[in-house]
Amino acid sequence: MQLSTLAELNAERAARRPAVLVTDVASGEQRLVKAAAIARDPLSDELAKHLRMGKSGMVEVNGKRLFLNVYAPTAKLVIVGAVHISQALAPIAKSLGYDVTVVDPRTAFASPERFPDVPLIAEWPDVALPPLNVDHYTAFVALTHDPKIDDPALLHAFSRDCFYIGALGSRKTHAKRHDRLRAQGASDADIARIHAPIGLAIGAVSPSEIAVSIMAEITATLRLPAKEKEQAA
Amino acid sequence: MLNRDEDILKAAEDWHKGGHGVALATVVETWGSAPRPVGSNLVINDEGTFLGSVSGGCVEGAVVTEALDVISSGQPKMLEFGVADETAWNVGLSCGGTIRVFVEKVG
Numbered sequence: 001m002q003l004s005t006l007a008e009l010n011a012e013r014a015a016r017r018p019a020v021l022v023t024d025v026a027s028g029e030q031r032l033v034k035a036a037a038i039a040r041d042p043l044s045d046e047l048a049k050h051l052r053m054g055k056s057g058m059v060e061v062n063g064k065r066l067f068l069n070v071y072a073p074t075a076k077l078v079i080v081g082a083v084h085i086s087q088a089l090a091p092i093a094k095s096l097g098y099d100v101t102v103v104d105p106r107t108a109f110a111s112p113e114r115f116p117d118v119p120l121i122a123e124w125p126d127v128a129l130p131p132l133n134v135d136h137y138t139a140f141v142a143l144t145h146d147p148k149i150d151d152p153a154l155l156h157a158f159s160r161d162c163f164y165i166g167a168l169g170s171r172k173t174h175a176k177r178h179d180r181l182r183a184q185g186a187s188d189a190d191i192a193r194i195h196a197p198i199g200l201a202i203g204a205v206s207p208s209e210i211a212v213s214i215m216a217e218i219t220a221t222l223r224l225p226a227k228e229k230e231q232a233a
Numbered sequence: 234m235l236n237r238d239e240d241i242l243k244a245a246e247d248w249h250k251g252g253h254g255v256a257l258a259t260v261v262e263t264w265g266s267a268p269r270p271v272g273s274n275l276v277i278n279d280e281g282t283f284l285g286s287v288s289g290g291c292v293e294g295a296v297v298t299e300a301l302d303v304i305s306s307g308q309p310k311m312l313e314f315g316v317a318d319e320t321a322w323n324v325g326l327s328c329g330g331t332i333r334v335f336v337e338k339v340g
Contacts, residue, residue: 001257003340006246013242025261025335028309056272058262067261067335069272 005032009071016073016135020047023067025058043068053223073137074099075222080125080153081143082109085168088211089141090118096215098139103128105149125153139164139218141198145173151180158190164221166198166214195221241285245276245339254279255339256300260287264315265330276339279304287334288314300336309337 005021009032012019018035022043038047046059047068056069077093079086082104093100094117101119104110110122121128134140140157142150145168154177157165169177174196181191199213200220242257249255258275260267268289275285275293277300287296292314303310315331 001337001339003246003249006242006249006257006339010243010246023259023261023335023337025309025311028337056261056270067259069259 001030005030008032013071013073016133016137018051018070018072018137020051021069021071022047023069025065025067052225073135076101076132076134076138077218078103078129078132078134078138078140078157079143080104080141080149081145081168082106082111082115082120083143083145084207085143085210085214087114088208089143089214090115092211092215093218094118096219101132103132103153104144125149125156129153129156134160134162136161136163138162139221140166141214142167143198145169147177147180151177151184154181154194155184155186158186158193164195164218165193166195166217168198169196171197241274241276244284248276248278249340254304256303256336257339258287258296258300258312258334258336260332261311261335262333263330264332267330267332269332275300275334277301277304288332292332292334296334296336303336303338307338309335311335 009019009021012034020033021030022033023030033041033047038044038051041047043061050057050068050070051072054070054072059066059068075098077098077100079089079100079102082102086102090100090102101121102110102115103121103125105122105124107122110120112120134157140162142153144150150167154165154167167177178191195217199210200216202213204210204213245255245257256277258277260269260271260273263271269287273287275283275287275296277283277297279301281297281301283293283297286293296312299310299312312334313331
């Protein structure tokens with residue numbers, strides 16, 4: 001690998017931008033395809049598929065064996081609300097490889113006893129969220145049920161292009177939230193990005209089951225092509 | 234999308250900038266049970282120092298030895314380890330899988 005390629009790859013990763021390294025394993029010839037350049041690449045279909053699945057692998061193109069190594073940022077999960085569901089959600093997300101952070105200004109909820117081994121920020125969203133560098137590789141869930149906390153958190157998520165945004169609450173609660181967010185300047189398109197009621201419909205009852213349904217919905221959003229995603233929702 | 238190898242590739246870059254010969258080994262194919270997924274990296278410098286992994290520790294020694302060759306020759310190599318391979322009994326993938334590892338020089 002050329003040093004310049006390695007430096008370029010490291011720069012992309014430091015910026016949390018995905019890239020795919022294409023190596024001809026017979027000749028050692030190599031090129032780095034940045035995410036933004038995939039659409040106009042001759043291998044665009046293969047590259048897009050591998051990137052979406054987060055899966056590296058060998059492909060054969062015109063008799064050449066090419067190895068596609070996918071370098072994608074570690075996914076983050078930001079949980080707003082140190083509630084009972086979050087206690088189940090955080091360890092499930094961690095086992096799926098997510099970097100998890102829990103935010104809740106209510107110190108009675110955001111206590112290390114309730115959340116061992118999870119980074120916990122007992123601050124209001126306007127203080128807690130900006131330093132987290134929420135980005136496209138972030139799933140964002142608002143679970144406090146308290147508009148004072150959930151609403152500003154959701155407004156922050158809209159501005160950061162999160163791949164998944166979910167909020168706890170019934171259809172009725174969500175209709176009220178829609179009006180409140182609209183009044184605070186959010187667009188209908190922004191609000192439509194919220195998965196609410198949160199989670200896949202699996203008949204979840206307990207906090208742990210709801211956590212499973214949330215994590216399943218996040219996984220579907222991450223992995224399924226757009227068309228099948230609509231069917232799953 | 235999960236990637237925990239960031240510091241490894243950064244180390245490779247830093248080693249090279251510090252004047253070391255550096256090789257990068259990557260798992261490119263696996264069959265059966267393999268401890269590290271395709272795409273996993275191991276980086277090696279000319280002093281034999283290495284970071285990362287391509288297996289559960291079973292074949293790293295052999296990969297490091299080959300990597301030192303690659304650093305001096307500059308020619309990439311494809312290595313294969315598996316139970317069907319005579320040498321694998323010596324090097325040993327105890328899990329019973331087969332892996333192919335591409336080793337290339339950096340710079």
